[in-house]
Amino acid sequence: AQSVTQLDSHVSVSEGTPVLLRCNYSSSYSPSLFWYVQHPNKGLQLLLKYTSAATLVKGINGFEAEFKKSETSFHLTKPSAHMSDAAEYFCVVMPYSSASKIIFGSGTRLSIRP
Amino acid sequence: GAVVSQHPSRVICKSGTSVKIECRSLDFQATTMFWYRQFPKQSLMLMATSNEGSKATYEQGVEKDKFLINHASLTLSTLTVTSAHPEDSSFYICSARDSGESGNSPLHFGNGTRLTVT
Numbered sequence: 717a718q719s720v721t722q723l724d725s726h727v728s729v730s731e732g733t734p735v736l737l738r739c740n741y742s743s744s745y746s747p748s749l750f751w752y753v754q755h756p757n758k759g760l761q762l763l764l765k766y767t768s769a770a771t772l773v774k775g776i777n778g779f780e781a782e783f784k785k786s787e788t789s790f791h792l793t794k795p796s797a798h799m800s801d802a803a804e805y806f807c808v809v810m811p812y813s814s815a816s817k818i819i820f821g822s823g824t825r826l827s828i829r830p
Numbered sequence: 831g832a833v834v835s836q837h838p839s840r841v842i843c844k845s846g847t848s849v850k851i852e853c854r855s856l857d858f859q860a861t862t863m864f865w866y867r868q869f870p871k872q873s874l875m876l877m878a879t880s881n882e883g884s885k886a887t888y889e890q891g892v893e894k895d896k897f898l899i900n901h902a903s904l905t906l907s908t909l910t911v912t913s914a915h916p917e918d919s920s921f922y923i924c925s926a927r928d929s930g931e932s933g934n935s936p937l938h939f940g941n942g943t944r945l946t947v948t
Contacts (some may be wrong), residue, residue, distance in 0.1 A: 747901075748934040752938050754879045757839075757921070757942065757944060758942060759834075759836065759923050759924070759925075759939035759940045759941040760874075760939040761939070762936050765936050767934045783918050787844050791896065799905070806873065806874075810934065810936075810937075818864075818876075818937065820873045821874075822873050823872075823873050
C-alpha cells in the first residue's frame with residue numbers, strides 16, 4: 717500500500733533562512749515522488765520530481781529534494797527563503813504508470829516572516 | 831512546459847442551476863484527465879478519472895449524476911455540476927498527463943475553479 721505523510725502542517729521561517737519541509741512515504745514498489753506548490757486560489761505547480769534517477773533533485777525557484785530510500789523520505793529544502801515562497805506545499809507519491817492512484821500528502825503551509 | 835487551462839476561474843450560481851467547468855491541455859494530448867475537489871485548508875480529493883472516448887471512472891461516494899464528466903477530445907474534459915446546491919461550493923481542480931510521456935511523468939494542473947452556490 718502506498719501512503720505519504722507530511723510531518724508538519726505549518727512551517728514558519730524568517731526571510732533569508734533555510735526552509736525544510738518534511739515528507740515520508742510508504743510504497744511497495746519504487747514510486748515516483750513529486751513536490752507541488754499551491755498559491756491561494758490557484759492550481760498546483762510542479763516544483764520537482766524524482767523518478768529513480770539521481771537521488772538529489774533540483775527544482776524551480778531554488779528548491780531541491782533528496783530521495784533517501786533507507787529513511788523513506790523525500791524532504792524539500794531551500795537555502796534561503798523568499799517572501800514569494802509563502803504557499804501550500806504538497807508531497808505526492810505516484811506508483812509507476814498509475815496516475816489514478818496518485819496520493820497527495822496533507823500539505824504543509826509555509827509562512828515567511830519579514 | 832505543459833499547460834492546462836481551466837475555465838472559469840471563478841463562478842457564482844444560484845441553487846438548482848448547472849455549471850460547466852472546462853479543462854484543456856493546451857500543448858499536449860491527454861487521454862486521461864483527473865478532477866479533484868479541494869476543501870479549505872485540505873488536500874485534494876480525487877473525484878473522478880476522465881477517459882477520452884469512454885465513460886469516466888468515479889471514486890467511491892461521488893455521485894455520477896451530480897458530477898457529469900465528458901472527455902470529448904484528447905485536449906478537453908468538462909465537469910458539469912448539475913442542480914447545484916450550497917454544499918457543492920468548493921474549489922475544483924483538473925489535471926492531465928501528457929499521453930506521449932512515460933508512465934512516471936508528472937501531472938499538470940489547471941488553476942482551479944472556485945464555485946460558489948447561493
